[in-house]
Amino acid sequence: TFTYNCLLNRLVRANRLDMANELFQNMLEARCSPNASTYIVLIRGLCRVGEVQEACKLVKQMKVLNLKPGLIDCNVVISDLCKAGRVTESLALFDQITNICTPDVVTYSTLIHSLHKVGKLDDALQLLVQMTDQGLKPDAVLYNIVISGLCKARKVSDALMFFRTMSKSCLPDQVTYSTLISGLCKERKVEEAFHLLNDMIERGQAPDVVTYTTLIHGLCIASRMDDAQKLLEQMVISGLVPTIITYTTMMSGLCKEGRVDEALELLQEMINRGCTPTVITYNSLINGLCRANKMEKAHELLAEMCKRGYKPDIFTFTTLIGGLCNAGKSDEAMHLLEDVVSRGEVIPDVVTYSVLMGGLCKEERLDEALALFKKMVQSGCKPNVITYNTLITGFRKAGKLDGALDLLTEMVESGFHPD
RNA sequence: UCGUGUGUUUGAU
Numbered sequence: 001t002f003t004y005n006c007l008l009n010r011l012v013r014a015n016r017l018d019m020a021n022e023l024f025q026n027m028l029e030a031r032c033s034p035n036a037s038t039y040i041v042l043i044r045g046l047c048r049v050g051e052v053q054e055a056c057k058l059v060k061q062m063k064v065l066n067l068k069p070g071l072i073d074c075n076v077v078i079s080d081l082c083k084a085g086r087v088t089e090s091l092a093l094f095d096q097i098t099n100i101c102t103p104d105v106v107t108y109s110t111l112i113h114s115l116h117k118v119g120k121l122d123d124a125l126q127l128l129v130q131m132t133d134q135g136l137k138p139d140a141v142l143y144n145i146v147i148s149g150l151c152k153a154r155k156v157s158d159a160l161m162f163f164r165t166m167s168k169s170c171l172p173d174q175v176t177y178s179t180l181i182s183g184l185c186k187e188r189k190v191e192e193a194f195h196l197l198n199d200m201i202e203r204g205q206a207p208d209v210v211t212y213t214t215l216i217h218g219l220c221i222a223s224r225m226d227d228a229q230k231l232l233e234q235m236v237i238s239g240l241v242p243t244i245i246t247y248t249t250m251m252s253g254l255c256k257e258g259r260v261d262e263a264l265e266l267l268q269e270m271i272n273r274g275c276t277p278t279v280i281t282y283n284s285l286i287n288g289l290c291r292a293n294k295m296e297k298a299h300e301l302l303a304e305m306c307k308r309g310y311k312p313d314i315f316t317f318t319t320l321i322g323g324l325c326n327a328g329k330s331d332e333a334m335h336l337l338e339d340v341v342s343r344g345e346v347i348p349d350v351v352t353y354s355v356l357m358g359g360l361c362k363e364e365r366l367d368e369a370l371a372l373f374k375k376m377v378q379s380g381c382k383p384n385v386i387t388y389n390t391l392i393t394g395f396r397k398a399g400k401l402d403g404a405l406d407l408l409t410e411m412v413e414s415g416f417h418p419d
Numbered sequence: 420u421c422g423u424g425u426g427u428u429u430g431a432u
Contacts, residue, residue: 075423082424109424144425151426178426185427213427220428248428255429283429290430318430355431389432419432 001027005037012045020045036062036069040077047080052089055081059093063100071101078107082114090114105131109142116149124149137169144175151183159183172203178211185218193218209235213246220253228253244270248281255288263288279305283315290323298323314346318355325359333359350376354387361394366403369394385416 004027011020024042027034039062046055059077062069069077074097081090094111097103108131115124128138128146138146143166150159163180166172177200184193193215197207212235219228232242232250247270254263263285267277282305289298298320302312317340324333333356340346353376360369369391377383388411395404408418 072423077423079423106424111424113424139424141425146425148426173425175426180426182427208426210427215427217427243427245428250428252429278428280429285429287429313429315430320430322430349430351431353431358431384431386432391432393432 001032001035001038004032005041008038008041012041017045017049036067036073039067040069040073043077044080047077047084050084052081052084052086056089056092059096063096068100071104074101075106075110079110082110087114087118105136105139105142108136109145112142113145113149116145116152121149121153140170140173140176143170144179147176148179151179151186154187156180156183156187172205174205174208174211177205178214181211181218182214185214185221188221190218190222209240209243209246212240213243213249216246217249217253220249220256223257225253225257225259244275244278244281247275248278248284251281252284255284255291258292260285260288260292260294279310279313279316282310283319286316287319290319290326293327295323295327312345314349314352317346318352321352322355322359325355325362328363330356330359330363330365348381350381350384350387353381354390357387358390358394361390364398366395366398366400385419388416
């Protein structure tokens with residue numbers, strides 16, 4: 001059994017699930033009994049490639065065979081399922097696991113976090129209550145997860161209330177403060193964010209790179225680029241090394257202020273300091289060039305990023321499509337979309353389509369915009385409020401109030417609330 | 420022994 005497990009582990013790690021499965025069958029035929037580890041290895045492999053159904057079958061088999069994996073193994077599997085975006089299956093697994101072993105704070109934390117990610121805040125809260133009913137106390141990580149979930153749901157004041165209940169046994173750490181600072185910044189409460197920075201220092205928690213980057217981002221949102229620049233310098237003086245995220249934040253901020261040339265200078269300076277750009281860095285800069293109507297340069301930068309081995313993603317192409325639309329070149333934008341789709345580079349999403357529809361509307365090509373809308377729906381991509389707003393605004397501006405009204409009706413019928 | 424949960428950056432009205 002041990003030998004088989006080792007081999008299976010290697011096969012799974014090498015992404016050879018077909019061979020792993022073959023070996024597993026082989027193992028059963030050889031009357032060599034799999035144990036819990038055997039199953040865990042296979043289940044992890046299946047989760048990683050998204051074969052959740054199969055993974056769940058194995059979980060059931062394991063139960064039938066009365067095999068009992070350890071708690072950490074269970075947590076690993078739950079975490080894998082969550083990472084594969086299968087919260088429902090994770091919860092099902094969780095139910096089964098409660099029969100085999102007792103979930104701990106990590107188990108609950110993993111599940112609560114993934115419920116937040118799919119917007120099920122209430123279910124998450126219920127699970128938290130269930131946990132405390134079991135006599136388990138949240139630790140700092142779980143506090144941070146809950147605080148982060150509240151912040152992302154735009155409930156910063158609730159997050160702050162929950163934060164204030166942290167006491168002796170579980171004090172706020174750097175992550176707690178950075179999470180709250182980020183939440184405040186996104187609600188445009190930079191001053192409060194800086195107050196919290198002072199609090200954290202007073203309470204003996206040193207701000208780290210993430211804290212600084214978060215605050216820099218907050219200043220960017222407030223269009224306070226010069227303050228952002230100063231904070232970056234202050235951060236370096238205090239001995240912290242800016243990361244690629246810090247630089248990208250700065251570049252994105254400069255771009256949004258129309259200072260794309262400075263952003264490009266910063267890119268060069270950053271590379272000289274030995275920090276490597278990411279796709280997000282390039283996307284931010286391409287966006288800056290598009291906003292500044294420097295489409296040729298935007299394409300040049302795209303070519304450069306490709307040459308350096310980066311794969312442009314949906315953000316890159318949507319940004320370029322938007323840039324072309326803004327420049328009144330929705331024909332080129334349409335072509336670009338067709339190109340990337342036919343080359344299979346990316347699958348357009350609701351934002352991509354909406355941007356392009358907006359471009360068509362701007363040129364009063366309303367029929368084409370509607371045709372694109374249909375095409376989007378046919379391809380299985382659901383419109384959202386912004387999609388409808390874009391179209392309605394387009395029709396309205398073109399004086400086609402009937403068309404606008406029809407769309408509004410359709411929007412309401414589809415279950416959207418007009419804003 | 421090792422392996423599991425948390426914070427910061429990019430696209431639309």
